[in-house]
Amino acid sequence: MQIVVNGKKEEVKEGTTVATLLKEKKIMMEMVAVELNGAILPRSSYAEAFLKEGDRAEFLYYMGGGNLNE
Amino acid sequence: MLHIREGCYQFMIQDALRRLPNEACGLLSGRKNLAESFFAMKNTEESPASYLMDPKEQFHVMKHIRERNEEMLAIYHSHVASPAYPSSKDVQLAFYPDVYYVLISLQDRSHPVVKAYRIQEGKVREEPFKVAPEESR
Numbered sequence: 001m002q003i004v005v006n007g008k009k010e011e012v013k014e015g016t017t018v019a020t021l022l023k024e025k026k027i028m029m030e031m032v033a034v035e036l037n038g039a040i041l042p043r044s045s046y047a048e049a050f051l052k053e054g055d056r057a058e059f060l061y062y063m064g065g066g067n068l069n070e
Numbered sequence: 071m072l073h074i075r076e077g078c079y080q081f082m083i084q085d086a087l088r089r090l091p092n093e094a095c096g097l098l099s100g101r102k103n104l105a106e107s108f109f110a111m112k113n114t115e116e117s118p119a120s121y122l123m124d125p126k127e128q129f130h131v132m133k134h135i136r137e138r139n140e141e142m143l144a145i146y147h148s149h150v151a152s153p154a155y156p157s158s159k160d161v162q163l164a165f166y167p168d169v170y171y172v173l174i175s176l177q178d179r180s181h182p183v184v185k186a187y188r189i190q191e192g193k194v195r196e197e198p199f200k201v202a203p204e205e206s207r
Contacts, residue, residue, distance in 0.1 A: 065160035066120030
């Protein structure tokens with residue numbers, strides 16, 4: 001089935017969850033935020049979030065840092 | 071090499087100064103290594119020692135960048151009292167190896183120092199960049 005990931009069409013297998021999609025892409029779950037069809041998903045739901053034809057998934061890495069010595 | 075349009079460059083410095091005493095953060099986007107768009111992002115930590123962007127705002131801006139047929143070229147943030155060099159936390163949280171990390175040091179507030187880096191697999195490499203004059207229209 002076809003879904004859209006970060007604006008690009010991708011083929012994924014039936015039964016793919018957000019967790020398996022991230023795993024296939026070798027992305028650590030702890031490092032990303034995921035949005036599915038416009039709603040941010042809590043990390044605890046990644047394994048139960050089954051993807052459907054036409055879904056729009058977005059993920060991005062957290063952006064942070066700073067100087068802890070200050 | 072990264073080129074930053076003069077207006078973006080000045081805006082970035084002004085954003086860092088405006089948000090004192092806290093760290094500022096934001097994104098630069100454009101095409102072909104020329105940063106022409108500037109997005110000041112909320113620092114959810116509102117801290118002089120750290121920054122963390124809001125994922126909701128990140129999603130919104132990333133889609134906006136895509137709609138403009140641009141790409142994210144740089145992530146910037148300020149160090150309010152230390153040099154323009156990535157801290158260990160900056161390196162630890164650098165997940166975008168193909169993006170420039172721009173640091174603005176406000177140690178001397180009348181002379182902000184701006185430097186650009188690539189951070190790949192925990193290794194920091196300073197990268198030269200140029201400030202590009204505004205195009206005459």
